[in-house]
Amino acid sequence: MASATNRTEMLAKALMRARLDFTLHNARVFARAVIDAPESVFGAKPLRFLPNDTDGEGPVRLVLDEFTQAAERSAPALNPDNGRPSNSDSSWPPVALNDVRPGDLILDQGGDVLGVVVADGQVSVQGTWKPLPEVLHTGGSVHRVDVRHVDPLAELTPGDARACMLAQLLPMFGWEPTSAEAMFLDKILAEDFRIPRGMNSLPALIRWLDTAGEPEARRLREMLRFWITDPSPFAQTKIDIREPKPHASTDTSKTRSMIETLAGSHWGEPILKLWPPQSTKPQVQANDADPLNDYWPDESADVAAIVADAGGVMPLSALFDQLHTVLSAASTIVLGALSRGDVSLNPDRTVTLPNRQLKSFETTTNNAQFIAAAQLAREMERLPAPSPHPLPTATPGARERAAFPLGVGATGEPVTYSPAADGHLLVFGGAGRGKSMLVRGLVRDALATNRWGARHLNSRKDPDAVLHQIRGIHAEIEIRRASPKLHKPELLALDDALWAYFDAAQREELHTLVTELLSTGRELGLHLVLITLTLDNEERFPSRWLDLCSTVLLTSKPTHNDAVKLMGDAAIQLPPSGWDGSGKMLLVRRLTGVSRPLRAYTQTEKHKGY
Structure with missing residues (x-):
């Protein structure tokens, strides 16, 4: 027999698997009380169902409810004719309407599956969502299916199995429906993904996860191992406290997708997190008797932007440090951001950005964007080591199709910039990230073709001379328009830091000339490469220029606001990680929304200054 400590942990583990409302602490207290109780107390009910601690034994399913106290080691086999357990004495147990849980099945009088309960009185019926009363009105009844005891992949149709497992596993694992892990789980549970790969049961799914190698696959395998195949009472658990469920409505005009139902965002009502410990979001009024209201700090402190710059998640203590103010003022700033819904505070005291973009758990464009972001992050992590820039050579092909190398992709293939196809290029990133060095490499490669002209203008020594060159290039527009094939295509590189020495009149003239070059130059063979490290200064980089640049090269991870300006709706695809490294x-x-990670070539030419 196992020691007292091990028996406590084994019984606590069984309790947590049988009762979702048991925390680890409560399960251990209850288990210790049972084991330490006098023999007379449990004399009539000996603990015959304690899990066995011998190697090779499967986990015992200890059912603890008011109907049964029997232990199950396997679920009843399914009858292929009607989708119910073949053993008539071991059917899915019925449950009362006040105990309906996500993942429960709605069966008709003949035992066929009508739908799967998703959450808050919503039922998934053949891919659509209907209120629970409407489904029950057809003669259906609710039956319990616990993914810890039954294998939905083997016993339900593909659509019902997918809905049942998503509805149970996401709250069990503590995963937000909009997380990368949830998206990955939804993807692999889809019929067109798992059936061709032979994942017709939970063991087959686990075997596939063992060989998948993706980070989401490893995390999913660990969670399945903890909760289902070999649960451990030492793992951290999460309990999602939600607001009281509203009465199920028969109004079908407000149909919701699974992601809206699981995320609890229906009709604009979000899930209430464990923290802050109150029933509604904190609201601060000007006349509240609160000492914090004596000083409401400057709202220029953008909490959401700070969290976005940190990758979308950061500890609360780190956020306070980033605000650079006294603790009372920082608390007020964060409280205001929470009350407005700019950020969310999680049970583990981390602050995250709310995700308002994703509205559907189906395979939608937004879903694909989340998956694309995770894929790009993995490619960023797998980028090869820096390699020297290849020697520039004359390109034998037509000059209109010239492509200049930028670096190497995740699989070792070269990543190039083709001015004729990609349009004007904006090189954006923080100081010291190699923007100017990379552009000098482009200019050198263009000149080496003998089919292109290229210039990297410099204004620090003589701003008037640079402005004169730009005037000359602008004057070529009409000449090129008259005979475009008689002139070489030109690559013109401009750095916004170089015209910091211009006066107001020179800067205004520069803005006009460059705007016209961006508007009409591409079709005439004049291609611009603009370099900037800020999008918030109209004098250095007018927003109109950004609209005229078709391609952007990000040399460092942009802030959330800059990403939206640069990528628009595709900003959700920005890789959250993988940027570290030279x-x-x-x-x-x-134009196409396609992003390609790359490791820029190292330039052998040293920076000689201006």
């Missing part, structure tokens, strides 16, 4: 960049083609 020369890691992302080439974004704004």
Whole structure:
């Protein structure tokens, strides 16, 4: 027999698997009380169902409810004719309407599955969502299916199995429906994904996860191992406290997708988190008797932007440090951001950004964008080591199809910039990230073709001379329009830091000339490469220029606001990680929304200054 401590942990483990409302602490207290109780107390009910601690034994399913106290080691086999357990004495147990849980089945009088309960009185019926009373009105009844005891993949149709497992596993694992892990789980449970791969049962799914190698696959395997195949009472658990469920409505005009139902965002009512410990979001009024109201700090402190710059999640203590103010003022700033819904505070005291974009758990564009972001992050992590820039050579092909190398992709293939196809290029990133060095490499490669002209203008020594060159290039527009094939295509590189020495009149003239070059130059063979480290200064980089640049090269991870300006709706695809490391960049083609991670070539030419 196992020791007292091990028996306590084994019984606590069984309790947690049988009762979702048991925390680890409560399960251990209850188990210890049972084991330490006098023999007379449990004399009539000996503990015959304690889990066995011998190697090779499967976990015992200890059912603890008011109907049965029997232990199950396997679920009843399914009858292929009607989708019910073949053993008539071991059917899915019925449950009362006040105890309906996500993942429960709605069966008709003949035992066929009508739908799967998703959450808050919503039922998934053949891919659509209907209120629970409407489904029950057809003669259905609710039956309990616990994924810890039954294998839905083997016993239910593919659509019902997918809905049943998503509805149970996401709250069990503590995963937000909009997380990368949830998206991955939804993807692999889809019929067109798992059936061709032979994942017709939970063991087959686990075997596939063991060989998948993706980070989401490893995390999913660990959670399945903890909760289902070999649960451990030492793992951290999460309990999602929600607001009281509203009465189920028969109004079908407000149909919701599974993601809206699981995320609890229906009709604009979000899930209430464990923290802050109150029933509604904190609201601060000007006349509240609160000492914090004596000083409401400057709202210029953008909490959401700070969290976005940190990758979308950061500890609360780190957020306070980033606000650079006294604790009382920082608390007020964070409280205001929480009350407005700018950020969310989680049970583990981390602050995250709310995700308002994703509205559907189906395979939608937004879902694909989340998956694309995770894929790009993995490619960023797998970028090869820096390699020297290849020697520039004359391109034998037509000059209109010239492509200049930028770096190497995740699989070792070269990533290039083709001015004729990609349009004007904006190189954006923080100081010291290799923007100017990379552009000098482009200019050198263009000149080496003998089919292109290229210039990297410099204004620090003589601003008037640079402005004169731009005037000359602008004057070529009409000449090129008259005979475009008689002139070489030109690559013109401009750095916004170079015209910091211009006066107001020179800067205004520069803005006009560059805007016209961006508007009409591409079709005439004049291609611009603009370099900037800020999008918030109209004098250095007018917003109109950004609209005229079709391609962006990100040399460092942008802030959330800059990402939205640069990528628009595709900003959700921005890789959240993988940016650390010399020369890691992302080439974004704004017209198509295609992004390619790359490791920029190292330039042998040293920076000689201006």
